[in-house]
Amino acid sequence: MKDDIQINKYLKKAEEAFEDNKLIKSLDLYNKVYELSSGKNLDAIINLALIYDSLGKSEKAKEYYKEALSIDNYEERAYYGLATIYDEEEKYEEAIRLYNKAIYINPNYHKAYFFLANAYDVSGEKDLSIETYEKLLSLNPMDFWANLNLGCIYEEQNQNDLAYKMFSKALKIDPNNHLALFNMGVICHKFNMIKKSINFYERSIEKDKGYEYSYLNLAVIYKYKDTKKGIEILSKGINNCSEVYFLYYNRSCFYAVIDEENKACEDIIMALKLYPQFLKYVLEDEELVKVRNLNLFKEFVDKSNLGQALH
Incomplete structure (x- = not known):
């Protein structure tokens, strides 16, 4: 006692x-x-x-x-806990088995459904992932991340009507989430609702200035119709984000479009310094033909250990 x-x-x-x-x-x-x-x-x-x-x-x-x-x-928490560790270790088959054990014991185990759906998703079992997210949403329709993630899978599969529906639900739950706003921008662009797409991307940036893909997708809309505006957007992204190597790469392509090869070359060099693996794309990119012929670019590649890739 x-x-x-x-x-x-x-x-x-x-x-x-x-x-x-x-x-x-x-x-x-x-x-x-x-x-x-x-x-x-x-x-x-x-x-x-x-x-x-x-x-x-x-x-x-x-x-x-x-x-x-x-x-x-029958300790469901232990199965779930073990599953999350194997999930983290990318041992998805074992994680899936254990999440399912937890759910068998407790058919209302919301977190187990969520992470099971994600494990199915990352291991390529898209249909099972969809089925699991749908089961979770039947138990808890207000799960923001389940709505958003399910929408992303539908968008990947070009089931755009369903994606739009899920992203709309996610935004009703959290109207200020930058990822929900971003994904709605993606789907509106697919539906050729360009003004709405721009609005969603701008709102996404407003809510999270550090999310680089919002700048990229918004800039791409302006690439050929207002290239300088697109460059402005990419420049803001470069100033505000930590992962910017692909923003430099894309800004280089934008500069190439308006025949500012020297600026394009400076950006490509910066992109390659940050992410050398981009060289194979630079060498194949039709928009960067003139940039590749500049002495500045050739000298940079020759002086760096990237030179061998040209031969």
């Missing part, structure tokens, strides 16, 4: 420490529960696994999840 009172006291303190992100303190308290319960308290075991996983000690976490399952073979 005394031990039970002490266990509950430690459990409460451990949970509070975990919520405050004091992981080491929480770990110590759960270990005390583990000792007092002679390794039989499932909440302590599951949370020890969770903390070790959070600390990057996935093998230790696996041991605790498996220990939980040796006590209770």
Whole structure:
């Protein structure tokens, strides 16, 4: 009885420490529960696994999840926890098996459905991913990310009406999410609703100035009808984003369109410095023929270790 009172006291303190992100303190308290319960308290075991996983000690976490399952073979949290680790390790087949185990035990396990759908998606099982997202949305229609991710799969498959429907739902749930706005820009462009597409991309940039693809897609709309405006947009992206190598590459192509080869060459050199793998595309890009013939470009390639790629 005394031990039970002490266990509950430690459990409460451990949970509070975990919520405050004091992981080491929480770990110590759960270990005390583990000792007092002679390794039989499932909440302590599951949370020890969770903390070790959070600390990057996935093998230790696996041991605790498996220990939980040796006590209770129907412990859905352990199957889910193990699945997330294998998912992170890109061992999708095992992750999928374990997510399904968790769902078999608890058919309303929202998080398991979500990550199962994602595991199916990244492993190329698109139909199963769609089916799983749809099941999740039947349980929780207001799941923002499920709506958005399902829309992305439909868009990949050119099921554009369905994609539009899902992105619209996502925006009703969160009207200010930059990814939902971006994806709506993509689908509106596919439907040739150019003004709407521009509006969505602009709103996406307004909500997150660091998302480089919004600048790229918006600029591409202006590439041939107002190239200088497109260059302005790409320049803003270069100033605001961290991953900008492909923005330099695209701005180079825009400069080439208006015959500003020297500026185009400067941007291509910057793009290649940041991402040398672009060279194969530069060598094949018809818009960059004049740029490739500039001495500045040839000298850069010869002086860098990229020179061999030309021969």
